[in-house]
Amino acid sequence: MSLERTGADGGGGLMGWLEERLGLSNLVALGRKKQVPLHRHTIWYYFGGMSAFLFGIQVATGILLLLYYRPSAEEAFESVQFLMTRVPFGWLVRSIHSWSANLLIFVLFVHMFSVFFMRAYRKPRELTWVTGVFLLFLMLGFGFSGYLLPWNMLAFFATQVGTEVAGALPFIGDFALRFLRGGTQVTGGTLTRFYGMHVAVLPAITTAVLGLHLYLVQKHGMSVPQGVAPRGHHAFFPNFLLRDLIGWCVALACLATLAAVFPWELGEKADPFAPAPAGIRPEWYFVWMFQVLKILPGHVAGIEGELIGILAITLAAIFWLMVPFIDRDPAGAGESRSRRATLFTVMGWLAIAVLCALTAKEYLS
Amino acid sequence: MGESDATRRGFLNWFLGTSVGALCVSVFYPVARYISPPEIPEAETARVTAGHEEDLRPGEAKIFRFGHTPGILLRTPEGNHRAFSATCTHLNCTVQFRGDLKQIWCACHNGFYDTSGQVVSGPPPRPLEEYAVNVTGGEIIVSRK
Amino acid sequence: MSRGAARAWPLALSAAAAWLALAAGSASPDLLAQSKEPPAPERRFGPFESSCFTCHAEMDDSEQSPAVLAKQDVHFAAGLSCHDCHGGNPRGGFDGDPEAAHDTLFPQGAFRGKPDRLAAPLFCARCHADATYMKRFDPQARVDQHSEYVTSVHGRRNAAGDANVATCVDCHGMHGILAVKDPRAPVYALNVAATCARCHSNQELMTPYGRRGDPHADYKKSVHAHALYEMGDLSAPTCNDCHGSHGAAPPGVDTIANVCGSCHGREATLFRDAEMSRNMNLEACIQCAVCHSNHAIERPTIEMLGTHPGSTCVGCHLEGDAGWKAAGSMRESLERIGVRLGEARDLLDRAERAGVEVGPDRFALQEGDDNLIEARVLVHGFDLGRFNETADKGLAAAEAGIAAGQRAFAELRFRRVGLGLSLVVIAAVIIALAITIRRIEA
Numbered sequence: 012m013s014l015e016r017t018g019a020d021g022g023g024g025l026m027g028w029l030e031e032r033l034g035l036s037n038l039v040a041l042g043r044k045k046q047v048p049l050h051r052h053t054i055w056y057y058f059g060g061m062s063a064f065l066f067g068i069q070v071a072t073g074i075l076l077l078l079y080y081r082p083s084a085e086e087a088f089e090s091v092q093f094l095m096t097r098v099p100f101g102w103l104v105r106s107i108h109s110w111s112a113n114l115l116i117f118v119l120f121v122h123m124f125s126v127f128f129m130r131a132y133r134k135p136r137e138l139t140w141v142t143g144v145f146l147l148f149l150m151l152g153f154g155f156s157g158y159l160l161p162w163n164m165l166a167f168f169a170t171q172v173g174t175e176v177a178g179a180l181p182f183i184g185d186f187a188l189r190f191l192r193g194g195t196q197v198t199g200g201t202l203t204r205f206y207g208m209h210v211a212v213l214p215a216i217t218t219a220v221l222g223l224h225l226y227l228v229q230k231h232g233m234s235v236p237q238g239v240a241p242r243g244h245h246a247f248f249p250n251f252l253l254r255d256l257i258g259w260c261v262a263l264a265c266l267a268t269l270a271a272v273f274p275w276e277l278g279e280k281a282d283p284f285a286p287a288p289a290g291i292r293p294e295w296y297f298v299w300m301f302q303v304l305k306i307l308p309g310h311v312a313g314i315e316g317e318l319i320g321i322l323a324i325t326l327a328a329i330f331w332l333m334v335p336f337i338d339r340d341p342a343g344a345g346e347s348r349s350r351r352a353t354l355f356t357v358m359g360w361l362a363i364a365v366l367c368a369l370t371a372k373e374y375l376s
Numbered sequence: 377m378g379e380s381d382a383t384r385r386g387f388l389n390w391f392l393g394t395s396v397g398a399l400c401v402s403v404f405y406p407v408a409r410y411i412s413p414p415e416i417p418e419a420e421t422a423r424v425t426a427g428h429e430e431d432l433r434p435g436e437a438k439i440f441r442f443g444h445t446p447g448i449l450l451r452t453p454e455g456n457h458r459a460f461s462a463t464c465t466h467l468n469c470t471v472q473f474r475g476d477l478k479q480i481w482c483a484c485h486n487g488f489y490d491t492s493g494q495v496v497s498g499p500p501p502r503p504l505e506e507y508a509v510n511v512t513g514g515e516i517i518v519s520r521k
Numbered sequence: 522m523s524r525g526a527a528r529a530w531p532l533a534l535s536a537a538a539a540w541l542a543l544a545a546g547s548a549s550p551d552l553l554a555q556s557k558e559p560p561a562p563e564r565r566f567g568p569f570e571s572s573c574f575t576c577h578a579e580m581d582d583s584e585q586s587p588a589v590l591a592k593q594d595v596h597f598a599a600g601l602s603c604h605d606c607h608g609g610n611p612r613g614g615f616d617g618d619p620e621a622a623h624d625t626l627f628p629q630g631a632f633r634g635k636p637d638r639l640a641a642p643l644f645c646a647r648c649h650a651d652a653t654y655m656k657r658f659d660p661q662a663r664v665d666q667h668s669e670y671v672t673s674v675h676g677r678r679n680a681a682g683d684a685n686v687a688t689c690v691d692c693h694g695m696h697g698i699l700a701v702k703d704p705r706a707p708v709y710a711l712n713v714a715a716t717c718a719r720c721h722s723n724q725e726l727m728t729p730y731g732r733r734g735d736p737h738a739d740y741k742k743s744v745h746a747h748a749l750y751e752m753g754d755l756s757a758p759t760c761n762d763c764h765g766s767h768g769a770a771p772p773g774v775d776t777i778a779n780v781c782g783s784c785h786g787r788e789a790t791l792f793r794d795a796e797m798s799r800n801m802n803l804e805a806c807i808q809c810a811v812c813h814s815n816h817a818i819e820r821p822t823i824e825m826l827g828t829h830p831g832s833t834c835v836g837c838h839l840e841g842d843a844g845w846k847a848a849g850s851m852r853e854s855l856e857r858i859g860v861r862l863g864e865a866r867d868l869l870d871r872a873e874r875a876g877v878e879v880g881p882d883r884f885a886l887q888e889g890d891d892n893l894i895e896a897r898v899l900v901h902g903f904d905l906g907r908f909n910e911t912a913d914k915g916l917a918a919a920e921a922g923i924a925a926g927q928r929a930f931a932e933l934r935f936r937r938v939g940l941g942l943s944l945v946v947i948a949a950v951i952i953a954l955a956i957t958i959r960r961i962e963a
Contacts, residue, residue, distance in 0.1 A: 099414065395949035398950075498756075
């Protein structure tokens with residue numbers, strides 16, 4: 012087998028050899044074709060890639076953590092402690108994993124709301140939006156399942172509270188609670204189940220949904236907001252990608268700083284028979300749901316307040332998922348903003364305000 | 377002019393390459409250290425190396441660390457190794473071995489245990505927790521029963 | 522007929538009848554035979570089938586009646602019945618005639634009736650001091666309770682005719698006597714103090730004997746009562762552990778160290794060996810009790826030691842004397858060790874929370890704790906040299922812990938340095954990327 016130039020399209024030597032077998036030049040051509048419109052909202056385009064980068068960090072650090080973590084109630088806490096103290100740079104891997112999870116969810120919200128305000132969900136990108144919202148749900152699932160894994164006091168009781176809420180769902184509540192907990196109480200069985208979800212089930216589903224999402228993004232190209240005229244275009248490769256890389260380097264720098272200066276604490280091992288410590292609350296990205304349930308009165312018109320809260324949140328989620336189908340432009344979308352568009356913009360800001368207010372309320376009280 | 381351009385480009389390429397290379401090293405070095413097995417393979421809560429076979433002569437004992445609590449390793453006159461929790465079952469003082477009496481003694485309230493960990497006299501209400509001892513390759517491995 | 526004659530007539534008749542019955546009875550061959558050998562029992566009967574129990578169970582049903590209490594009594598459980606203590610005929614009197622049961626001439630044991638309070642010790646000792654008899658029920662039974670009792674304050678006063686003092690039945694009960702191991706017994710470890718307090722906390726009873734104060738109330742404040750009642754430590758002492766169960770007497774002033782030393786062996790040995798104890802004026806000082814009190818023994822804290830007002834040492838020592846200086850020095854050492862150990866723990870905790878491994882160092886600190894305990898014990902030797910040996914070891918362990926904590930923080934600083942370097946590298950990459958972009962787009 013000779014490594015000399017073989018095909019007319021391929022480059023020299025090794026590249027030519029690979030080209031004949033993998034046909035990578037098609038991909039590269041596709042990449043070169045992709046154009047990114049330049050306008051005053053271009054900066055929001057970076058957040059999708061940032062989310063993907065942070066997710067990649069999660070996968071990499073997660074796989075590294077797998078080498079030392081043990082998913083049983085007797086050993087989970089000790090294995091994390093071992094990892095933090097006896098494994099070289101174990102503290103770094105774990106702290107990056109925990110901080111990156113929070114950063115990822117924050118960036119996801121920015122990405123999602125920026126897409127919302129830019130109306131990038133309009134036809135033909137409805138499915139991109141739907142897969143994106145599903146990805147958000149999946150990431151929240153990652154966050155919820157991963158939080159329990161160190162098996163410390165905070166995590167144990169936060170999981171207890173969180174799964175208790177699932178039990179309040181109508182009709183399927185009992186089953187949902189038992190399905191999540193692997194029984195009626197939070198036990199080692201819950202831990203193993205959450206571990207399976209966190210490292211296998213959710214990643215598998217995410218791969219499929221993310222793959223679809225990315226394919227759709229490539230297929231439809233970048234959307235331009237209504238009423239905005241791009242002043243030019245950048246090639247995605249290499250111009251936009253290089254800028255992406257700068258953003259990713261900044262994110263990496265932030266993560267390294269957070270991990271070294273504010274290492275993620277481990278706390279105390281979970282004791283199911285101890286009284287719940289004061290101030291139990293879920294991670295910040297669930298706090299708004301937690302607050303909704305807290306501020307509702309015990310009973311409203313004969314129905315349990317908690318149930319109403321859960322239904323309200325579920326309905327809001329479904330609504331959010333269906334936004335592209337609700338906010339349909341009348342035929343022949345023109346350059347003028349329809350009244351509905353303004354309504355949706357206001358709704359979006361209201362949603363952000365409510366989420367921030369509810370989160371702040373919990374932390375300030 | 378073209379030459380300095382070329383030199384600048386060369387320098388910038390070098391700079392880009394080197395800085396990216398440095399970044400890769402600063403990522404892969406910790407990962408490589410992380411993946412290599414650490415000094416001890418797992419957390420020492422259930423299993424501990426308490427010493428070498430010849431550390432103790434028959435009739436001697438020593439305190440070792442088992443997780444967060446002290447343990448006592450003693451060698452019987454016949455040469456067998458035995459290990460117990462060194463926390464007295466009365467009020468949690470650390471016990472010690474009295475070679476002169478051939479008993480384990482707690483100085484706090486005069487509690488005495490025999491070399492099987494059973495209470496001989498004094499206030500301790502329960503025997504000392506016994507650990508399993510295995511000697512492999514000259515190392516004494518102590519684990520919870 | 523006159524009134525006097527009317528009364529005399531039935532009286533004479535009864536007397537004649539009684540005399541006749543007695544004559545007939547004493548001539549009866551059966552009774553003669555009974556007085557010579559034990560009768561063959563018609564059938565075996567248990568302790569609850571004796572005539573005593575049967576009749577008294579019917580008569581009285583108050584909760585304190587002997588028949589009711591008999592059901593939980595250890596003697597009945599061992600197969601004994603009323604007559605084994607009180608005498609009388611357990612088979613007689615079933616027909617309703619108490620005299621047949623309360624037989625003061627019964628050969629196997631004349632009826633003794635209710636014994637006098639003063640006679641209680643001998644009443645019980647009839648069996649409990651008889652080794653041969655007691656061995657039938659418990660081979661390990663002690664039979665020296667009575668001989669101990671007569672040496673006690675209670676026993677001596679009892680022998681002198683004082684009916685106020687405690688006898689067997691005051692502590693153990695009269696009927697329904699429970700074993701010492703039984704948690705319901707008045708002499709069970711947890712109940713002993715309350716039983717003694719029935720008299721010893723009663724000022725009316727105690728004042729005539731010149732006893733003041735309430736030892737029970739004092740005891741309840743003590744660390745021993747805390748261990749016994751709140752920690753559930755049954756090895757903790759109660760009244761009888763120091764004063765004796767039957768030979769109850771306050772320990773002599775020169776033997777208090779022996780009493781305390783039966784558990785606090787190290788302190789007692791140190792104390793006895795110390796020059797100071799030999800020089801103690803026996804009337805003024807009562808060994809352990811002079812510093813720790815006899816009943817209200819509180820948890821000893823570092824506050825007891827030292828030269829400040831309110832410390833135990835200045836109660837005897839004058840400013841500037843050898844003891845005063847030693848007390849000050851010891852107090853200072855103990856304080857310093859405690860403070861440094863605390864600082865070391867703090868440092869290590871903070872380092873661990875930040876992710877640095879400190880397990881072995883924290884374990885080594887335990888040695889400091891052990892040395893601190895030992896140093897506190899060595900106070901009782903009143904030997905500054907020996908005390909300082911141990912105190913120095915404790916301080917060394919604390920300092921080692923602090924050094925380890927500082928090393929842990931050095932590790933944290935190393936991480937910051939590493940962070941700084943990586944940030945420099947990342948910055949370089951960002952700059953390189955930015956320049957590349959500018960170059961491409963120029």
